[in-house]
Amino acid sequence: MTPERHLRASLVLVAVFMASGLWLEAMVGLRAEGWLDDPLRREFLRLGHAHGGLLGLLNLALAWALERLATPPSWAGKIRLAAWTGALLVGAGFMLGGMLHGPTDPGLPILVVPAGAMILLASLAATALVRPSDGPPGPES
């Protein structure tokens, strides 16, 4: 993933999950059934909204950090893809898990949240640990 594409995709991620906040607010205002009367769904939609938005912002910070730290392109491209995918999985996993929940627990999509979190953590660790000398110079993938 190129730096430019990462920046644009991260801004889209922030925009989408921030916009979902408008949707949640509208459901409160409209007293929507299946929302106000469903605490489990409400909790997980809120978690998705908050995590997706914040992790989108984290991606913007990561994009800046990768430039500042001169992470080798062979790593940087994959870190960008991983960080963005991780943020998407966490935010969407919470939301879909809440929308498709069972009697007491979120639905199966919640299982992608740990996967997304692992990818994100790995991205952050790699950004922190990989040095400019750790990879051969070359075009970013």
Add this chain to the structure above:
Amino acid sequence: MPLRPGLLLFGPALAWVVAAGLGLAWTAGDSRAWTAIDRHGVAVVGSSTCSECHPDAWQSWHASWHRTMTQRPVPGGGLSVELAVAPEPGELLAPFAGETFDYLGFRATMDRGASGAPRIRVKSDSGVGETLLDVEVALTVGSHRYQQYVGEIDGVLWRLPVAWHRGEARWIHMNGAFVEPEGESGSLVDYQRHLSRWNDNCIFCHNTEPVPGLQDSGQFQSAVGELGIACEACHGPAAAHVERHRNPLRRMLAGRDLGDGSITHPGRLDAGRESAICGRCHGQRIARDIATVMAHGDGFVAGDDLAEVSRPIFADSTIGTEPMPFAMRFWPDGTPRLSAYEYQALLLSPCHDSGAGLGCNHCHDMHGDQPKGQIRAGRSGAGACIDCHDLDSDHGGHRGVESVDCLDCHMPEITYGLLEGMVSHRITSPDPGALVGRHDQPDACTQCHVDRSRRWAAESMAGLGLLGSPAGLPEDPLEQRGSRVLLDLHGGDPIQRNLAAHALAQPDASGSLELRMAWLADALEDEYPSVRWFAWRGLRALAEAASQAELVRTLAEFDYLAPIEARVEVIGRIHLQLGTPVNPNQLFDDLSEARAETAIWIGE
């Protein structure tokens, strides 16, 4: 070996996804996670365990009267009953601050013992004689209408003779809550008529997983899963359910309709089985094997066939050699006329259709937001019927009359229980013509048209385009002499009199307030306390509606459980204020004399 960025970044997540997928597949295919489990004889885990995963359901149950069916006012040791689940502190409705209550020449004093535990003491000779009872309250029973108190005497629990009436915030004697003659002043037998044993009576329908524990020696070793009607009374023992659902993958798959044989979900049972869960308590029954039930409980687990452990009591049910001992609890057509027979009434209803039609769950919701009656949202009034019946036509001829809905005609208030008039749960169509000339059963029409005769009701049916027995009606001289409800009020048996007084007090009943108040004032003289209660409460409601402040004040001095001399004095003043004679008319005299033949005695 060079580091591979893709593997490091995505590898752990991919491993997690593979592991989770395998776990899901294994759990979904593991029969131990889904198959039915025999839960008979399994101990309950308690409602607090259920609350961990089902907080909303727990909250709605916690707000219900089911929870407070039995409470322990002072938790701790000293109770002879074995409890599988430690109770939370119960709510005591009565003050127990030294109140006294005199009845039949005995004085009950309600205060607290040295330990602070609530206590009830009874002395003879209006409180100056010997102490007949001095016992701490071990358990409370009920809390919606009135709260009864249970004390332990020599290792056995007994329901004590006085109770706290919630609506009136006063003490009452239990004789006043049952439909039976008052008893003689000074008679200890009459005073202690309802000093009944908890271990083999109240335990059943007021607790979860009750076991009376009657021993061969005649002693009791009673045990209760959880005090009150808690989660597992309707869902069955939940230990296996809890164990299975420790697996989070199992919980996630729970909503995918793979079945769950570790718990009963009443809403997923057919109407027959679902209603049987309620019928276990809301339908008086006779055990198939009484000795086993008294020793070990009935063994019923929610979802079982109730008929395997008991048979519901109907009018023609027998026990022992006594012929039809329960007939008094039913109207002549077999409709139950007491509460706690709702299950039988449902079974008799065509809408139930032998379990293929509607069940309790159709109108009631144990986890709704309405504790009173626990009516399902949208299922009150006409809402109860519109799923199956088209109400577009001008059915019943009462369209436009806001106060009339389906239930008024098809589930009239012809059931007595707990000092209240209640709807009949036998869903029927009114047919006053079939009852003309009979004086043993109320009809839906005249329960609202209280100033009208049954003949008028029968003749009006055709005018409204309704089917009913033809008006080729036998002449009955008594029928000519007054409204149907008035005939019941003066000449019916005590349950008819209770319900007649209840009908007269309804805000939307026909007839002038003055007329209804005069009739109710006559009923204040009734020899049955429950009739006097209905008459007094109804008269008070009508006096308030008529803004007769002085009469309301006088009525406040009337105590339906007071000695007759005290009552007569107040009744005289009430009649004076109403401008009615104390001895009303020949009809009253004629019917009152015949009333001795209608004496009934319905206790436990």
